[in-house]
Amino acid sequence: MTRRLLEINEQDYGHNPTEVRETDKYKEEYVGSFVDKWDELIGWDARAESEGSFFIDILKERGVERILDVSTGTGFHSVQLLKAGFDVTSVDGSPVMLAKAFQNAKQHGFVLRTVHADWRWLNKDVHSAYDAVICLGNSFTHLFKEHDRRKALAEYYAVLRHNGVLVMDHRNYDTMLDNEFKTKHKYYYCGENVxxxxxxIDEGLARFKYIFPDKTLFHLNMFPLRREYTRRLMQEVGFQRIQTYGDFKETYKADEPDFLIHVAEKEYLSEEERDEQ
Structure with a gap:
């Protein structure tokens, strides 16, 4: 199966692409030819500049040492965190992405510790406890069913130490659904001329197209997560304190950010502390 996925270079959504709303589809979406261009899409240098030390600061403030990057993609965040001195394990459900991430890390002087795993059964393949789980790059939106989202969050929760933290982001789908798409990919997608x-887009699907300078075209079908819905799911799974940033800012107008970043802490709060949130 892995060899077959590594060799496929064309996406296939059938005759009705907007009807493809399946969690497992992501395994076929990241074909080799798309993954080869992924770094061109995100632009490592520009992305590092736009993010600055935001994630590093968030994690260090909470005493984090061991991190599980559950959506490593081509390895950008894993490499940045390794450079900052964290102990990182990199996970992805796409073997094609993992292969590229390992290659990228090697070019930066690191041997990436990788695990091929599905989030819904994460603890079947990951057996250690971590101070933090990060799920970045709009990755959580690959889960189309609510029971899949709840299961994945529960798996993140279970792999964390008692005072662990989950850092997860997604596009500002509220603005896309309620207004119109206005992003200038100022932060996350920084590739030149991409x-x-x-x-x-509707309440159950956001189908994105990616056009590269050589005119090659790819797509991703994702579930449009709303801000308050996502926060509620995290709380219902057990996360206690949740802070949401907009494009790395604590205060923002609802329709301004391109991306929302949730920092969800597992550490237990008293009733009084919860009432103060």
């Missing part, structure tokens, strides 16, 4: 925008 277009990343929705081709179709």
């Amino acid at each position: 277009s990343a925008e929705p081709e179709y």
